[in-house]
Amino acid sequence: MKEKIRAIRNAEGMNRTELEAVTNIPAKTWANIENGQQKANEDHLLAITNAWPKYALWLMTDQTAPEIGQISPEIEATRAKLKQA
Template identity: 35%
Template sequence: MSITDRALLLIGMASLTDLSKAGETNYPRWVSIKRGKARVGAEEIEILGKLYPQYRWWLSTGEVMPEVGQTSPECDEANQAG
């Protein structure tokens, strides 16, 4: 899974309104990104990291470090199910 794929996963989990309020990226741009009409940029990655601080490391690297509170949506889901 690429950083773009990870970003799109988080965008899919979030409210576009919340994303718009979390940074400088406006609502129409988030809609375009979500629909695949625009690419995720560095600014959007930073906003996602702000909105989901527990996923920052995973978002950037694809790795988790649960010992320091850095997980992924999949890890969190597995822990809730187990």
């Protein structure tokens, strides 16, 4: 889960302080999760999915459904690159 949270944060171009501002969960907590010192709990997962519903399916199941707007950070990165071209 820690890798997925980091991937979402990176895909959205945020540092942990910015993530704190969006989720109201302290940056230190996000650092602890990403560094494996703490496990993500229900509150953390809800904060991420409320902020970015487009990643909810991928976050919880490793699946995507782009046709209904459920993507992964990799798909988001590809979309961003295509927009730049």
